[in-house]
Amino acid sequence: MGVATRPAAAIATAGTTATAATVATAATGATGATANRTGCDADVLAHYLRAQATEFLRALRQHREPGTGPNGAPGANRAAPPTGHGDAALALRRAARRISGTLHTFQSLLDADWAEGMRPELAWLSGTLAMEHAYASRLERLLDALHRLSGPSALPAPRPVGDRATAGAPAPAVPSATPGSPGTAQDRGNLTVGAAKAGALLDRQLTLARTRAHSSALQALGSSRFHAVADKVALLASDVPLRPAAAAAADLRPLAAAAHDRLADAVAALPLVAAGSPYNAQALVHGLSPDPAPHPQDAPWHQVRLLLRLHRYALEVLAAEPAGNTRDPAAPEDAAAPADVRLPAAGEALNRHRDASEAAAAAAQAARTPRIAPATAYALGVLHADQRHEVEAARYAFQRCWRKEPVSLA
Numbered sequence: 259m260g261v262a263t264r265p266a267a268a269i270a271t272a273g274t275t276a277t278a279a280t281v282a283t284a285a286t287g288a289t290g291a292t293a294n295r296t297g298c299d300a301d302v303l304a305h306y307l308r309a310q311a312t313e314f315l316r317a318l319r320q321h322r323e324p325g326t327g328p329n330g331a332p333g334a335n336r337a338a339p340p341t342g343h344g345d346a347a348l349a350l351r352r353a354a355r356r357i358s359g360t361l362h363t364f365q366s367l368l369d370a371d372w373a374e375g376m377r378p379e380l381a382w383l384s385g386t387l388a389m390e391h392a393y394a395s396r397l398e399r400l401l402d403a404l405h406r407l408s409g410p411s412a413l414p415a416p417r418p419v420g421d422r423a424t425a426g427a428p429a430p431a432v433p434s435a436t437p438g439s440p441g442t443a444q445d446r447g448n449l450t451v452g453a454a455k456a457g458a459l460l461d462r463q464l465t466l467a468r469t470r471a472h473s474s475a476l477q478a479l480g481s482s483r484f485h486a487v488a489d490k491v492a493l494l495a496s497d498v499p500l501r502p503a504a505a506a507a508a509d510l511r512p513l514a515a516a517a518h519d520r521l522a523d524a525v526a527a528l529p530l531v532a533a534g535s536p537y538n539a540q541a542l543v544h545g546l547s548p549d550p551a552p553h554p555q556d557a558p559w560h561q562v563r564l565l566l567r568l569h570r571y572a573l574e575v576l577a578a579e580p581a582g583n584t585r586d587p588a589a590p591e592d593a594a595a596p597a598d599v600r601l602p603a604a605g606e607a608l609n610r611h612r613d614a615s616e617a618a619a620a621a622a623q624a625a626r627t628p629r630i631a632p633a634t635a636y637a638l639g640v641l642h643a644d645q646r647h648e649v650e651a652a653r654y655a656f657q658r659c660w661r662k663e664p665v666s667l668a
Contacts, residue, residue, distance in 0.1 A: 299509055300367070300500060302510065304498040306578040307498050310353050310357045311492070312495050313349065314349075317349030318488060320346040320349070351388055357380055358381055359572075363575075364572075367501060368499060383478065383484065387478075389471035392471075392616070394464075394468055396464060397461065399614075400460050400620065403641055408450045449640055455637070464620065520565050521568070524558070525660060559608065559615075566605055566608060607653075610652040617645045625639060
């Protein structure tokens with residue numbers, strides 16, 4: 259690992275109580291950083307942005323290859339993309355998110371007009387490409403939950419999502435319930451009666467939304483707006499517009515520490531005490547109201563998820579090394595610094611929180627459909643409550659992993 263290892267580990271170790279000054283001091287105190295190091299920081303930022311721009315262009319080229327269809331899926335009567343390339347649209351989204359997040363965190367070191375114009379365009383592209391997969395995953399999640407709640411006999415097997423759907427792979431087998439178990443139809447009563455119609459209603463609504471999202475993605479990828487974004491990313495792959503002062507003397511660590519502190523402040527504002535219990539009655543009461551507005555308890559958690567992503571991207575920048583950079587052989591070896599292993603688990607919990615909250619909102623929206631049968635509405639209400647319980651379980655998992663102390667991986 260090169261010269262950027264120590265600041266990344268120091269920021270990760272700082273935990274929720276670190277300040278920008280504390281993190282910067284911990285990163286430089288033991289190593290005696292010099293002016294050469296600050297110049298290297300500018301090279302690190304430029305190298306990371308160029309690498310992400312290259313990934314963006316590689317994914318775009320894969321998306322446009324004759325052997326792939328929309329979203330990188332194998333087209334009709336065409337060869338599948340090479341193994342290991344993954345989904346092209348997903349790779350585009352990942353690169354766009356990382357470039358946008360880096361521009362947000364390190365904007366003071368970049369050309370202001372360029373960064374301000376680039377960020378919203380990347381956010382638009384990432385959001386547009388994400389919608390189709392989001393609707394497909396939401397439908398799969400809700401149908402799986404209906405299977406679990408009402409028994410497999412009430413519903414057809416859920417549709418596969420992603421590569422399984424496009425490759426023609428069979429749907430995953432659903433385990434059958436044994437007589438007398440909680441999954442049997444005898445124990446489900448009205449839920450079993452309405453589950454099939456509830457699943458069909460969700461299938462119609464979310465499949466329609468997915469189709470519209472697919473059309474929007476295709477239109478976006480063929481628009482002049484997207485081509486303008488692609489041209490800017492292509493220029494970024496060869497030339498990063500740093501500010502003149504930043505190119506001469508830049509220090510990434512205070513800006514990365516500020517991203518960490520914003521995350522720590524947002525986590526401190528969360529009701530982690532309430533999340534210590536896997537049941538939240540207030541959340542369920544709000545969900546049963548006729549108000550279609552988003553759940554008021556979810557917004558702070560969604561914000562923490564975004565700030566956690568920005569913090570992770572900042573650590574990725576600090577851990578990057580510019581091409582041709584070599585470590586000074588006279589410098590002492592890095593000490594085994596604790597790493598914040600909470601980040602992957604916390605990110606996974608917050609992703610589950612988002613998925614469950616959006617699935618609950620979709621079930622509630624379906625329940626507001628006019629003239630549906632009472633049994634269908636009942637099944638959707640049970641499904642909504644189940645997903646809100648999943649939301650609380652995700653919050654509980656987050657607070658348990660976040661309160662753990664960072665441990666050494668060495």
